[in-house]
Amino acid sequence: MAQANLLNTRTINFLELLGNGRLYRVPPYQRDYSWLEEQWEDLWNDIWELRGRRDDSHYMGALVVEAKSDREFLIIDGQQRLATLSILALVVIAKLREMADRDIEPEQNRERASGLRSRFIGEKDPASLIESSKLFLNETDNAFYQDYLVQLRKPLNPRGLCNSNKLLWDCFLYFGKQVSKVPEFESKGNLLAELLSETIARQLLFILITVDNELNAYTVFETLNACGLELSSTDLLKNYLFSCVKVSADLEALQRRWRGLIATVQQERFPDFLRYHLQCEEKNVRKQRLFKLVRNKVKTAQDAFSLMDHLEPRAELFSAILDVQHEYWIEYPACKPFVRELDLFQARQMMPLLFAAWERFELHDFARVLKLVSIISFRYSVVSRLNPNALEEYYYRAAKAVLAGAATPLAAIFQILEPIYVPDEKFEQDFSQLAFKSNSRGRKLAKYILARLESDASGRSCDPDTDPASVEHILPENPTSEWEETFPPDLWERVVERLGNLTLLETSLNRQLGNAPYGEKVVVYGDSGYILTKQLPEIAPEQWTIDLLDRRQRQFAIRALHLWRADFSSAAP
Structure with missing residues (x-):
């Protein structure tokens, strides 16, 4: 600065x-x-x-x-x-x-x-x-x-x-x-x-x-925030909007509406919400530019109220997209699975497109857009782990096209987003090597994927949020010396969190197994009610090896290709 x-x-x-x-x-x-x-x-x-x-x-x-x-x-x-x-x-x-x-x-x-x-x-x-x-x-x-x-x-x-x-x-x-x-x-x-x-x-x-x-104050805010200091750019933006309103009664009205907006969006989320709102029309909106963009758009009291008119309808949707329990989804249950997935994937970049789709499409088509962006997020961010910065430009293009009426039928949205839809070959290759950290989010992602694979294999619903199964490590997280013959310590560290080494198992059976040798585990796996686990004695009747782990995960990857496929993909059935 x-x-x-x-x-x-x-x-x-x-x-x-x-x-x-x-x-x-x-x-x-x-x-x-x-x-x-x-x-x-x-x-x-x-x-x-x-x-x-x-x-x-x-x-x-x-x-x-x-x-x-x-x-x-x-x-x-x-x-x-x-x-x-x-x-x-x-x-x-x-x-x-x-x-x-x-x-x-x-x-x-x-x-x-x-x-x-x-x-x-x-x-x-x-x-x-x-x-x-x-x-x-x-x-x-x-x-x-x-x-x-x-x-x-x-x-x-x-x-x-x-x-x-x-x-x-x-x-x-x-x-x-x-x-x-x-x-x-x-x-x-x-x-x-x-x-x-x-x-x-x-x-x-x-x-x-x-x-x-105020403009220099905002620059200071952004610089200090980059240094890790907690400052409220929301307050500064709010003060600027209110400074444009000179009539006392109008100030009181704007104050009431602002408080309602912040109650819906939440103070700390407002800069992100405003940025996604502006990205429906502006390309490459960064937090550092928010204040300048608002100053350029809002000069008068009428401008301030106009901005509120546009923000308020989108605030409720923004809040609902971040909360699967939001009352919105009581009326629209078809959307809930995809909202839950986007939250699990920590996906936010698609928000401008969702604003536009909500305003322009019927509910059925909005749910299809939700599904599409969930699949794109899974393939792009969860499995292939590509740079998320590239996503925003494509979602901006899609949002602008929807608002302009240039993205109907819905296949036109997919054409805009296709560059960020990971191709099947890369998706299958990356899925075959997928591993998760042993933290809370990693465990939730692993259970989500295993539950989807289990539902597909068994033909019965397996909801990762309600199903009582726990995630079992076939090669234990803390293996005894009996495992060293097939998984030396240097190899164990690289593969223990691979998806192919994970399986769903009844919690009572999981506690019973602990770090037992594979010969004891495989007997219990045969008694499991989860088909992916029940198949393990057929895949590996005597011992668990890296080759068998690789083969199992490659089979998962082939199954994943049709589970996480966009309806509009040229390869879709």
């Missing part, structure tokens, strides 16, 4: 951050306060470890602000940390006042409380005698923060507070308890004041990044 994009980037401590009359405002529609005890505890422990070690410091991460003037800043990222530290400062001030009320160095502790309040919270208005603030939260939280916390007033009915207000109050109570647990803080105001004026003020460091407009 070029330095020209930034007004200033520097390391700054908490005291400097709040000095020289600076004011910080959370944009009106930023997310509410959300930190929980886990975050409060981490912060307290970090502060406590610093106490008495003045040469040490602790980095609080990046703080991104947008300068509105030389003394007023919008908090783009960092409001949770600033709000929490301000509440901790208020706890210290309240405790010093309490000491003074208990007649413990009353003059000194009142003076300490007044000085700390002026430095970290704000000045008292000389006319109204109301305490002012250096920090202003969003519209949900600011009234409670200013009227109760800043004034050190207890709310009349804490249980009646909204969730984020209650979290602010719980934060105040949490730090109050931590301070009260320290015996010396009960009587020595100088030590308590030092905790705030030295440890917190001077040893907590921020990387302060000051930008001059």
